[in-house]
Amino acid sequence: MVVKKRQYYGFNGFHMPPVPRAPRSARRGLSLNKKKVEDSQLCAFDLLASLAGKLLQESESSASSNASEANDQPIIGGGGVKCEQAEERPLKAECLDHGSCGESAFVTGFTSPNSDQKCLLNAFPHAESCSILERSSMISNSNSSEKVGADLKTVICKSKSVCENFTGKVEGSFDSRVSCDGYVDNGFRRQQGGDGLDTGGLTAENACSLKDPMEMCMKFPALIKPDNDVELPSRREPVPNASIPRRRNDTKLGVRDDDLNFSRCKKLLTKPKAFRPPQRIGDRRIRKLLTSKYWKVAPKLKECELSKPAFFEGGMKPHYRKRKLCYSRERYQHDTFYKRKCTDRSVVMTSDGGFSSESVCNSPDKSLTGDKNGTAVMLHGANGVSSSVIGHQSPFHSKDSHVKLSIKSFRVPELFIEIPETATVGSLKRTVLEAVSAVLGSGLRVGVLLHGMKVRDDNRTLLQTGMTSKENLDTLGFSLEPIPVQAPPPLCTEDPALLPCDTSQLISRALVAVPPINAEALAMVPLNPKSKRSELVQRRTRRPFSVSEVEALVHAVEEVGTGRWRDVKLRSFEDADHRTYVDLKDKWKTLVHTARIAPQQRRGEPVPQELLDRVLAAHAYWSQHQAKQHSKNQAAILKITVAHAVRNGVEDNHSI
DNA sequence: GTTAGGG
DNA sequence: CCCTAAC
Numbered sequence: 001m002v003v004k005k006r007q008y009y010g011f012n013g014f015h016m017p018p019v020p021r022a023p024r025s026a027r028r029g030l031s032l033n034k035k036k037v038e039d040s041q042l043c044a045f046d047l048l049a050s051l052a053g054k055l056l057q058e059s060e061s062s063a064s065s066n067a068s069e070a071n072d073q074p075i076i077g078g079g080g081v082k083c084e085q086a087e088e089r090p091l092k093a094e095c096l097d098h099g100s101c102g103e104s105a106f107v108t109g110f111t112s113p114n115s116d117q118k119c120l121l122n123a124f125p126h127a128e129s130c131s132i133l134e135r136s137s138m139i140s141n142s143n144s145s146e147k148v149g150a151d152l153k154t155v156i157c158k159s160k161s162v163c164e165n166f167t168g169k170v171e172g173s174f175d176s177r178v179s180c181d182g183y184v185d186n187g188f189r190r191q192q193g194g195d196g197l198d199t200g201g202l203t204a205e206n207a208c209s210l211k212d213p214m215e216m217c218m219k220f221p222a223l224i225k226p227d228n229d230v231e232l233p234s235r236r237e238p239v240p241n242a243s244i245p246r247r248r249n250d251t252k253l254g255v256r257d258d259d260l261n262f263s264r265c266k267k268l269l270t271k272p273k274a275f276r277p278p279q280r281i282g283d284r285r286i287r288k289l290l291t292s293k294y295w296k297v298a299p300k301l302k303e304c305e306l307s308k309p310a311f312f313e314g315g316m317k318p319h320y321r322k323r324k325l326c327y328s329r330e331r332y333q334h335d336t337f338y339k340r341k342c343t344d345r346s347v348v349m350t351s352d353g354g355f356s357s358e359s360v361c362n363s364p365d366k367s368l369t370g371d372k373n374g375t376a377v378m379l380h381g382a383n384g385v386s387s388s389v390i391g392h393q394s395p396f397h398s399k400d401s402h403v404k405l406s407i408k409s410f411r412v413p414e415l416f417i418e419i420p421e422t423a424t425v426g427s428l429k430r431t432v433l434e435a436v437s438a439v440l441g442s443g444l445r446v447g448v449l450l451h452g453m454k455v456r457d458d459n460r461t462l463l464q465t466g467m468t469s470k471e472n473l474d475t476l477g478f479s480l481e482p483i484p485v486q487a488p489p490p491l492c493t494e495d496p497a498l499l500p501c502d503t504s505q506l507i508s509r510a511l512v513a514v515p516p517i518n519a520e521a522l523a524m525v526p527l528n529p530k531s532k533r534s535e536l537v538q539r540r541t542r543r544p545f546s547v548s549e550v551e552a553l554v555h556a557v558e559e560v561g562t563g564r565w566r567d568v569k570l571r572s573f574e575d576a577d578h579r580t581y582v583d584l585k586d587k588w589k590t591l592v593h594t595a596r597i598a599p600q601q602r603r604g605e606p607v608p609q610e611l612l613d614r615v616l617a618a619h620a621y622w623s624q625h626q627a628k629q630h631s632k633n634q635a636a637i638l639k640i641t642v643a644h645a646v647r648n649g650v651e652d653n654h655s656i
Numbered sequence: 657g658t659t660a661g662g663g
Numbered sequence: 664c665c666c667t668a669a670c
Contacts, residue, residue: 540664566658585659586664 401469403462407478415439449477456541457578543578545587550607553584553591554614561622562588591615 415435419428448455452475455465462468467476545553556572565581565588573579594602595612 542664563659565660581658583664585661589661 401463403467403469405467405476447479449479451475452477456543540578544604547605547607547611549573549576549579550587550591550611553587554611554618557588557622558614558618561625562619563622563626588615588619592619595619
């Protein structure tokens with residue numbers, strides 16, 4: 001088994017995420033926050049209590065009938081969440097099916113904290129206590145015009161911010177406050193309309209628990225259950241938000257020729273599974289593994305972890321996943337989800353299959369950043385892409401070194417759609433949707449382009465790559481790339497920052513819990529070492545040789561000959577860390593092949609014929625040379641052998 | 657660790 | 664680009 005260097009953070013089958021924990025200073029920051037929370041929460045809860053009482057009167061039955069409401073209406077309700085726990089039914093699908101973008105309020109929460117706790121505990125024995133404080137995640141607080149609501153939310157958000165696990169799983173498509181609600185709703189429930197709160201589950205105990213985020217999380221483990229699937233539709237905007245909404249409103253329902261904006265519903269549509277982290281990475285993945293070819297590697301789930309130590313001391317260098325296993329496709333599910341989501345929405349797509357989603361990837365509001373040291377996760381509702389930002393900062397950089405950029409659009413890969421002329425527009429829409437879903441469902445990865453060049457080295461920092469806060473980032477681009485089905489899609493984008501995928505990373509990071517029992521069971525499955533290895537080790541990204549590289553290679557080989565690849569490497573590619581001598585050897589092999597085939601059969605970036613001619617010449621020369629050398633050697637060996645034999649013979653004669 | 661060659 | 668065998 002090949003296991004590359006990796007680091008385990010965690011214990012008992014619960015693995016800490018790839019991202020190194022924040023430096024102490026960051027964590028100190030957290031405690032400061034916590035203090036603030038404590039200070040302000042009293043007030044907030046007072047307000048809450050009075051508000052709740054009032055609202056209770058006004059909407060007496062709403063609280064008690066919540067469960068049924070949840071069933072009848074397109075509302076996210078505690079019932080829905082619980083259902084999902086039992087049936088793994090994505091909550092999101094439900095709420096997306098109904099209602100319109102504008103109005104619906106929502107009821108989030110877990111009407112029965114107890115049962116939620118149970119669910120969680122069953123699934124993640126360790127989850128409730130682990131890793132909650134390990135990362136400071138940030139969810140925006142609110143800047144609501146409703147002062148009371150805002151205060152309350154702020155408090156809640158802040159105290160919650162430590163419980164990143166929950167946060168992480170919240171998809172970015174909804175208002176950040178939603179996550180707050182999700183959190184809060186363990187204790188009390190937000191009423192329909194968004195501004196109503198009732199004290200449903202708010203007990204003294206619950207309130208107290210807010211004082212300590214950790215405790216909070218432990219008390220309401222459901223919050224950190226990765227499987228909760230608390231995905232709240234962005235269209236529900238229960239509370240006015242002054243800080244974020246502007247962006248949301250900016251998203252237009254525009255249709256361009258090649259880049260289609262999905263407008264509001266973009267938020268939903270552009271939230272591809274690939275961006276979604278394995279909320280269910282725990283049990284759902286296991287189940288999936290059990291029924292797919294991937295099950296074989298389940299025991300290796302641990303290896304989803306990162307393989308390198310932090311780049312910066314105490315820094316935030318994220319690591320991308322190395323293992324295929326980290327990838328869980330939920331295509332069918334996603335397709336379904338996608339379709340349902342999109343059903344009543346205008347999905348526009350152009351012939352070239354482009355669509356765009358707007359994504360503002362950085363928040364101007366630093367207060368949104370939960371962690372001063374740079375690990376920040378922002379989930380916002382500006383668009384459908386579950387986008388988040390992780391600011392990576394070395395301790396040596398000031399906070400102002402954040403790179404700010406916005407992703408105007410993603411373009412999906414080319415889609416081919418064939419549909420009869422007699423088909424309805426509706427079916428065309430569905431067809432397109434299916435095509436898109438297929439792409440999304442099979443997984444996406446994000447490419448980063450700078451000055452039109454693909455940035456391939458995922459290990460470089462933004463700074464090193466030239467994406468600095470001072471740089472004009474107009475030339476920065478992102479692309480969505482389908483991940484070949486067989487390929488090990490990096491669950492997270494390999495780029496450490498800026499990408500929607502990060503959410504998944506965070507969540508993985510949050511919980512890569514393998515229920516011991518499952519892991520055990522799977523571990524007993526006899527594995528074919530071969531397949532195991534091949535499934536686990538990620539293939540290096542393909543990096544086609546440039547003409548200049550070919551030139552250098554040819555030149556080197558002309559001088560030192562074939563068969564001395566180490567020398568070639570040292571001579572011409574010493575600084576090219578990504579080119580091993582094996583690579584050079586392989587390249588030479590393909591060059592020779594390329595030179596021998598007809599030009600029209602050649603693919604990729606054309607190599608100048610002149611170079612190819614030199615390749616053939618050098619190859620012929622050194623082949624001959626080697627042959628000569630070989631025969632020489634053979635002759636020499638023969639000579640020596642003969643000499644020995646003769647001498648031995650002589651000696652033998654003597655001895656006789 | 658290098659090299660060669662098949663995949 | 665990966666893998667393996669041979670050295």
